[in-house]
Amino acid sequence: MKKVSIERLLTWAFAVELAGWRPEERENLGYGSSAWSIIERVGALGTRIDGGTPLGQARREEPQADALIAADAVMGLAARGGFDVAPGWQPFPEWHDGHGLVAAEVARVIEEQRLRGDIVNGDHVVTLVLSSAVLGHGPDWEAEEPFAQPVSMNGKPRWFVKRKAKDAFGRIYEYEADGRDPAKRRPMRGAYRKYELTTPVRGAILSRLDWQLWQDALVHLHESLAPRLENHVLLPFRPDRQPWVRLVEAA
Structure with missing residues (x-):
């Protein structure tokens, strides 16, 4: 039994074992249509991983059982609820927000995503887990702090x-x-006076949201896969939901 972290297991499963695998008959999977669906989505990502099989390049041997078990578990995230954002969520504690502009923009973007159904959309979480596994790292949460400036007209504050x-x-x-x-x-x-941010922060908000969704998904996958794997033993996993807090502590 090989000991491995949940992140390395997923990277091995999707970037190596399942990349480019195209069985002639789906029935050979033995794990139902959900595993096949995840394999098709891995191929659709079209990303090459160093040291792994280029996605989309055919391979002949069947993937190992644990890779198929992982695929089945990840696809199960699509039907899982509970991916939501707590009220008052503020993902930029290291930024100065004297005018409340960042907090207002966070609330606006989250409400926008909630109305569209993107936050609780399990399909988005599946894609997030897949892309992170294939790329070998999670979403990029680092962002440059914007500044507040007076709303102006013709270069003069209004x-x-x-x-x-x-x-x-x-x-x-x-x-x-x-x-x-x-x-x-x-x-x-x-x-x-009224103030506005010098640069938009919508992308940074969604990136930090994706990071936390990814960490929550890893927690769920760790719990789901630990008793099911045949040839691997998962190492303990402690989610790092807010790595940006360390920037505040360092400051």
Whole structure:
């Protein structure tokens, strides 16, 4: 029995054993259609791993049983629920967010993903686990901190004020208007500045979300595969859900 980490087991299964394997009859699998589906998706990734079989290149020998067992377990993630984000999730503790712009953008992106169903979409998690195994590493969570700058027009920071008005039904609503007095050429009483981020952070948010989804998936796969493997013994796995926290501790 060979001792191996869950990450190395998956890389071995998908980048070596299942890469390019094309049996003539699916019935030879012995693990049902789910294992075959995962093999087709591995081939669709079209990525070459150093030291492994180039994906898409045919190989003759049958993959080892543990590789098929791993494929079956990974495909099972598609039907598993519970991949969601806790309320108030903030994945950038190392960033300064004095104006709350990063927190607001995180909330917006997560709500967008939740409405689209992407967060709880098990199929996305399957693809995430597959790509990480084939590439040999998890999602890239490192990101450059953006800065806050005043909302400007023609290179000059703008001023804003709150106004109230009535709609056609007599209901009062609030809106935002230009807060600069054109006659006096100065801000009106109660005027305020608004700020925006210098660079978008949507990609960084989704990358850190993917990292945590990947770690949660590894926990589930470790528990699922540990009693089922025939020729491997899984080493203990401790998820590293927030590696970016170490940046705060280092600072």
